Amino acid sequence: MKISLCIPCFNSENTLAACLDGVFHQSMRPDDILVIDDGSTDMTVQIAGRFPVKIIRHAGNMGLAAARNTAIKNTGSELIAFLDSDCRPDKDWLKNLAERIDSSNVGAAGGKVLEPGASSVFDIWRSLHMGQHWGEARRINPPFLFGSNTLFRREALVSAGLFDEKYRSNFEDVDISGRLRKVGYDLIYEPQATAGHLKEDDLFSLLNNFWRWNLDFYIKQGFYRDAQSFALKIKDNIGLANRFLEEDLENKRYELIYLDFLLALHHSLRDLDYFSSTGRQEDFGRPEFPRVSFWVSLLDLTFFYHFDRSKKDISSFSPKENILQQNLFALGLLLSVFLEARFSDKEFNKTLHRHLLFSVYKIQDDRLLDRLFNLSQLHRDWSGLIEKKQAHLNSEFLEILSLNFRSCVESLASRFPGVIKLIENSARETDRAIP
DSSP states (O other), X not given: OOEEEEXXXXXXXXXXXXXXXXXXXXXXXXXXXXXXXXXXOSSHHHHHTTSSOEEEEOSSOOOHHHHHHHHHHTOOOSEEEEEOTTEEEOTTHHHHHHTTOOXXXXXXXXXXXXXXXXXXXXXXXXXXXXXXXXXXXXXXXXXXXXXXXXXXXXXXXXXXXXXXXXXXXXXXXXXXXXXHHHTTOEEEEEEEEEXXXXXXXXXXXHHHXXXXXXXXXXXXXXXXXXXXXXXXXXXXXXXXXXXXXHHHHHTTOGGGHHHHHHHHHHHXXXXXXXXXXXXXXXXXXXXXXXXXXXXXXXXXXXXXXXXOTTOSEEOOSSOGGGHHHHHHHHXXXXXXXXXXXXXXXXXXXXXXXXXXXXHHHOOOXXXXXXXXXXXXXXXXXXXXXXXXXETTOOHHHHHHHHHHHHHHHHHHHHHSTTHHHHHHHHHHHHHXXXX
16 A cells, blocks of 8 residues: 655754654655645745655645645555654664554554653653654554654545644544544554654753643633633642652652643643633644733732722723733742742742743743842732732632642652652752753
8 A cells, every 4th residue: 555654843953864764764764755844934845845855835834734634635555654853763763663553453553652762851751741642562553653753544634524623732642543443443552663752852942842732621621611621720730740740759860850840830720821812722832922011010910909908899001812911920929938838949939930931931031030039028918919819810819829828838748758848959950951
């Protein structure tokens, strides 16, 4: 049977050449190779043009599922392989997958992603908590096949209705796996079909990719449908972070525990952004905000808080787009006294909030943070931020997050003596890894 190999790309200039080099060293060569450029603005197309491949370009960014469907519609091969542009396949990768499509009832086979170059604290965390495999043994009908390296029977994809294009960056693999099973096809996980991950994360990309990785699952579970469900999502974030932290402590992966710790706050802020925007699904990373907007948000927050302490319902001159900024700053003010009392490292509080600002907005502004913490010292009790109904503050969110976060830290300190010092050390190591 003819095999087409398809590589969806979006701004893949750093990894595409290595990916294609691995493709052209396969022991089983595909009959044709398609590169689907999904509106890249870097050198992706030029790099692809150095290889004998068919390049199909989208005029703009349409998303991963749409790129996969474009590939399917532009080849008539009976078998269609997909490889992410940040993966380099082992020489027998395609051969090992093709051997698993050994009956008409097998709709797809998927391989295992390895992390051979994981050296930074961010890449190590990803390799352990975002693994793209189901272990060392072959499995029939695992929960789903990871979309990073898969081989599909074309007729199976057509029967299942192709990929759902509402999934722009994640979950399309989970969705198509479920629909293939519903129409009667088996899925095979083959761990001998390996591909090396070429991705290099930083703090911003790691936490936002992981948040988006799980977003569609939480949407399907209804965690954003109302305030009560959203409160459960905040508690789930803290529970997830706590599970990771306990796992890393148990395995003496002490350099990772600060990222576990930070995850609870980062994910909760991203969730607030999504919940407040009534389901806006923009790509990870915030739209560009002028630096002055952060100063306006902080000024607005403190001015109205002190303008009339008797008022319980106050307006704002900051635009609605700054809701997340104001809640981020409010969270910093609410947690400052607790963090300073619990952590002996006097820089920890500022480090934590510097990393929150960077991981949500990818900006660094130490002067802004100095101002934030001068305010926290000037007025030690900011609990009124929850009591007063400032227009852009979500009081329920701030109260649930701050109370549960403090409770989690106290519980960790009680159950794991010395964990506070380990978190401080891990924070310093993480800080050194940020350019």
